[in-house]
Amino acid sequence: MDTGTARVLGARVSPPHAMKPLTRRVLAAAHGVNWLSRIACGSVMAALTVVVLLQVLYRYVLELPLVWSDEAARHLLVWLSLMGGGIAVAEGLNPRIEMIDGVRSPRVRQYVEIFVGVLVLAFLAVFIVVTFDVVKTYNGYRSLALGIPQSVPRLALPVGGCLMAVNVLAKLLARLSRRDDEESLS
C-alpha cells in the first residue's frame, strides 16, 4: 500500500524536476508524514483491539472487570478518528459531490480546485489554533481512570488538523505546478 509521492497525490502530478523547490519539499513532507501516520494508524488500531479483547477476557472469563479499559479505548478511538485524516485527504477518501468535475472548461475546474484548497486550508489554520487552545486549558485536569492529563486525547484534534493541512497544501501546490505543464502542452 505504501506509495510514492506521485501516487499519493494522484497520478496526475507533474514529474519532480518540473516543480519548484518549495513544492517538492512540501510533497516530500506530506509523503513522510503520511508514511508515519500509516504506521501510527495500524498501531493504534492494534492497541484498541488488544484493549477491548482484554476487557472481554477480564469481564467474562476472569470476572474481574477492568477499570481503565473503557476510558483507554475511547481515547484511542479519538486518536484513530483523526490520525488517518492526512492520508484520507491525500488519497481522496473523504466523500464529496463530484458535480464540478463534470465542468468542461479546465480553466474553471482549476480555479475552483484552487479556491477550494485555499478555503479548506484557511479553515484548518483556524481549527488548529482553536483546538490547540482547548488542549492547553485541559492540561491541568487528570482523567478519572487512567490518571493522564485530559489534554492527551484532545491533542488528537490539532494533530489531525496539521496532518490534513500538510496534505491539502501539498495537493494545492501540486495543482498549481500542474497548470504550467498544461499550458505549455496546449
Place this chain on the structure above:
Amino acid sequence: MIAGFIGTFFGCIVLGVPLVFALAIPSLAYLLLAQKAPLAVIAQQMYSAADSFPLLAIPFFLFAGELMSRSQITDRIAAFSNRAVGWIRGGLGQANVLASMLLAGISGSAVADSVAIGKVMIGSMEREGFEREDAAALTAAASVMGPIIPPSIPMVIFGAAMNQPIGTLFAAGFLPGVLVGLGLMAAVYVISRRNPRIRHYPFSIAALGRATLHALIPLSMPVLLVGGILGGVFTPTEAGAVAALYAALVGLLLFRTLTWKDIWESLVSAALGTCVVMLIVIASSPFGWVLSVNQVPQAIAAFFTSTTTSPLLFLLLVNVALLIAGMFMETTANILILGPIFFPAAVALGIDPVHFSIVFIVNLVIGLITPPVGLCLFSTAAVAELPLGRLVARVGPYLAVELAVLALITLFPSIVLVIPKWLGMI
C-alpha cells in the same frame, strides 16, 4: 444568518468540497461571525462527538470485514451460495443475493460488501449468461442489505446519537433485511425468465454438502457475532473485537490464507475506514449544534406536525424527505443532522422509536444505490469496470423492490418489532 449558514454549506457541496469540510466550514464561520459563543465550542463539540463507547464498534466491524475478505472467506461463502440457491432460475443471480445476505451478517458496511461480492461474483455471473451491467447492478442493490441486517454501522451511529439501544436496533433490522433479500431473489427470478442465456446449476445434494462443510466456519461467524449481541452476551463493540480475533485466528491457523502482512494491512485499512466515518461524525456535531441553537429542528418538526397529526402521513412525508436527502448526502451525515430533526417529532406523534429508527435507516441506506450520489453504485462500477451511467440504467427494478420493502415496513410496524419483542428487548 442561518440562511447564510445553510447557503454556505450547499455552496461548498456544489464546489466539490469534501463533505467533512463542507460541514465544518459554515459552522466555524457562523461562530466567528455570530459571536454567540466562544470558538472553543466547536472544539468541544467535535471532541465529545468522537469520545464515545458505542462508536467503538465501527473500527471492529471494519477490521473483521477486512480480515474476512483477505482470508478468502468470501469465496467460500460464494461457493456455498452457488450450491444452495444456484439451481433456482436466475442461477448465480440468486447466489449473489444469498452471499450478500450472509456477508451482511458479518460486515456492517454496504460499500465493503459491494466490493467483496463484486470481485468474486460479477465475472462468474457474466460467464453464466448475465449481462455485466445487470450483474453489477444486482451486486450494488444486494449490498444495501449490509447495513440493514446486523451488524450495521449506520445503526451504531444512529443508536449512539439518538440514545437508542443498538442491540435492539440490530434485532429489529434482521427481518426487513431478509425481506429485501427475498424480494431481490424474486426480481432476479422474473428478470431471468426473459433471458434464456442465463444458466443455472443442477441441484446436487453432495455438492451442497461439500460446500456447506467448507463454509461452516465462515458461516458460524454471523451466528457468533449477531447471536452474541442479540443474546445480550456482548456489547456490539466487544462482539466486533471478538469477531475480528476469530477471523484472524481462522485465517492464520486454520485456513492459512492470512499472513501477518494481511493482518497489518487490515489494521491500517480498518483504521482509515474508521477515520473517514468518524471525521463526518465529528464535523456533523457543530453543524447540528448551530442548527439547534437556531431552532431549525424545532421549526421543521413543527411544520411537519402542523401539516398532519396522523403518524402514518408523517412517516410518508419523512420517507419522501429522506429519499431526497439520501440521493444527495452521505448516510452518516444524514443520520446525525436529520435524525435529531425527525426523531423527537416521531416519538411525540406516538410512533414506536425502534420502528421509526429502522424506517429511517432503511430509507437512508437505499440512498446508497440512487444516483447522483450512490456510494455503492460508485464502488460496484469501479469493481466491474463499467461507466456509472450503464449501471444506473439497470438498477431500477432492484431499487423498486427495496422501495416496496420500505413501504411495507412503514405500513406494518410489526415486521420491524416482532423479533425484538420475541427476544424480550421491548
